[in-house]
Amino acid sequence: MSLIAISADSYPQGLDIAQRTAAALGYGLLGRELLAQVAADRGLPQEQLVQALEETPGFFGMRTRRQQELLLHIQAACLERLLADNLVCYGLGAHLYLVGVSHALRVRVLAEPQQRAAELAALRGLPPERAAKLLERQDQERRRWSSQFFQADEMDPAQYDMVLSLGNLEPEKAVEIICDAAGYRKFQAMTYSRKCLQDKALAARVLAKLMPRFPDIRLQASDGTVVAQVQSLKRDQRKKQEAVRELASQVPGVSYVEVQVIRDYFGQAAQSGR
Amino acid sequence: MTSIPQNQPPAVGAGGQAERTRLAERAEGIRRALVERPRFSLRLQMYLGFLAAFILSAGVAVALVYNFHDMENKIRFLEIVNDYVMEVEQARRFEKNFLLYGSNLSDALDSVFQAEQILTRNAGELAAVMGPGWSQVMLPKLRGYQALLERLGRLQGAAGAQGGPARQDLQARVRKEGQEMVSAALALLSKEKASLSTTTRRSRQILIYSLALLLVVLVLNAYLLGIRMLGSINRFGEYANRIAAGDYTPITPSRRYRDEFTDLALAINAMIQELENREAVLIQSHKMRAVGTLTSGVAHELNNPLNNITLTAHVLQEDYAGLSDAERQEMIADVVQEAGRAKKIISNLLDFARETGSQLEPLDLPHLLQETIDLAANQIKLLGIKIQLQSSDNLPRVHGDSQQLRQVFLNLILNAIDASAKGGKIQVIVVPADEPNYVAVKVIDFGSGIPAHILPSLFDPFFTTKGRGKGTGLGLSVSQGIVAKHGGRIMVSSQAGQGATFTVVLPVTTIPAELGEGRHPEPANRAKA
């Protein structure tokens, strides 16, 4: 009765661990296959969804706001699936948005560094020394990516319940440890943690809906009640509140919407200066 | 639909706004008092001092020049008189020869003529020294002598022989006249010599006295300038110390005139105001951090009344038909009561968070501390910490700003909470301080204590032992600033493993209670919040 979110610095090695863990526990595996469905359901290009999970917004890359939107769609779909217990989740960034859900065991798998470099060298056709250099840069990029979109450092061990290094553990042993931990009472689901997960799923759903129109919106959900905060100029306030309320109410599962307006003082100053 | 956020900013700002206006007016008043004094600048004083010294020196120079001129005149006169005396004496020698051998009369007459020439040639100078009547004295005598000599010569030529009573008589008169003439000239000579030496002595005295006087003037000048500058520098040193100690009262006029130090005072007042503004911002932002810490406790505590309301409402909805009127009434009363409780839980915190003007009033410390503890009550409850407040009876009141002092005590209590283990104990004690007219508030925790090597840096800005993102390291520094402004101080003592004691010492009220100056109540906003 729990969830396992696995994050790894090497996609193939992490996937291997996730698959073995799911098989060992008899859990379902929720992975990148979900993206195809997200793409179909929401009319989004699948390659862009993968890109959003992997790339740091750069000068030539995808626009930050668009990427944030895509990530929210992934997050909403993933959290929805996770409501059904007994799942291993991999490759969807779940370790970053399951924070605070007590029955989600968040595991970081550190790949064997040389193997990781070799993988990269093979993928890009690079000499191993160059690949090692590139890895360092990739780690920096991941750090930027996670702090940009989830305000957390993916590389920070404190983010996880457990960090396993494949450099020191056989994959079988690592899987065994994860399975052991998953049985630990601390990570069992309960009414409170399921409610946390539901609230997060609802918030992500609403946010994915609202974000395109209100990029600066922030919201929380609890028991079908959504509390949103938007910035607004004084004269647009009422209109904006109405728009947010109407849009949010269309999301299934929302029973009540409260919209708090934060006065946009900068905007106000800019307007009055004209 | 909510209206809280859009109404908050003005509510928060209003009290502080009026306060700021009042402060600005006071600052303007002081500025005017400083500027509207007659100006007497240091530069002017320096100029005047040097001018006085110059005038004195110039006076001395003039006196000396005049004196030298006088001396020159006298010397010139002496020369004339000397020449005259020599000619007269020559004439008398020829006269003697003539009388003895009957020769040289013409030479004598020649000498007399020379003497007369000297007198007439230098008539101007002689008149200047002896006055206009000089010619009545000297010339007639010379002319008389000349006449006598000529008569004697004629007598000689006519008689051709020696003797004769007339001649005898004439000779005697010539001798007498000559004698008188010479002695008069000599007397004049010696008199003028004496006068010359007097003049010389006078110019020496002028030099010595004026030098002494110049010294006095210069010393006086330096003394006056020194008193003024050093006095002001000392005063400004005191101001700097005062400001460093956190006393931000502006500099007020302390002298009757305005000078360069007034400009400095104005600059310092501007600086003080700026410092004060920044400190106010710092204090407020730190207060908001404390509020942030408290909100998690409040949010959790709110869940209890909310739960009571939720349960009651659901039960009421579910069983409405089956309940008696009395039961329904009871349930509705419960909902009303719990809603009130919820409001009370947040209102304390909102009151504290609101930005209010600083106002000094006599404060009852135990009461203030109880309020502060209530504010942190949820936080304390959250961590299962016990807090005890003990106070001596009949404590005198202290004069202070209740908001700011509450912030200080809250900060100390929150620190103590952080230092305490779960289920620990905190003691807050109010007692008269060891020194008279002071009250001491001690906040004691029984945590792990503060290592001796960090005790000295405890009050330094940005010093923190808490993890990154948890403490700003400004709490104690801000608190110390507030307490210093109240004329008190914060002390800390700690032993490793035994916990720590923070003691705030505050002076008791000596002025009678100030009434009338109201805070700025905002009943409408208060009701909304």
Next chain:
Amino acid sequence: MPEPLEVLLLDDEPIVGRRLKPALAKIGCAVEVFENPEKALARLQEKEFKIVVTDIRMDDIDGMQVLEFVRERWPESKVIMITGYAMMSLAREAMEKGAFDFIAKPFKPDDLRRVIAKAARALGYTLDFEAAAPEGG
């Protein structure tokens, strides 16, 4: 009518007991309500309750202590924690100490009834959960 399921409810908020006692009785629970943890512990010492519902944050005695006591004294009993101070760390601690479930305040009567029904099933009882919810919950 099956044998009623014996439930002990401990919360220092009196309203919780007042509302939940009848609400739980509807699904066939015999509820004893306590506001004082010490008295509740004394009662638990002498009598086994199949289900114990306890608040966590209380003065003097913590809900965690009650949980530990029950796990020790009546290992069969299911302990359900209800708290306004819900946090991940507290939830995990409660689960580790053997709590059956953990519910954050505020909750609806149905939320607790559902959990109690689940606990009852685990104990081999069947409760008529539908009895309480005429509109279907």
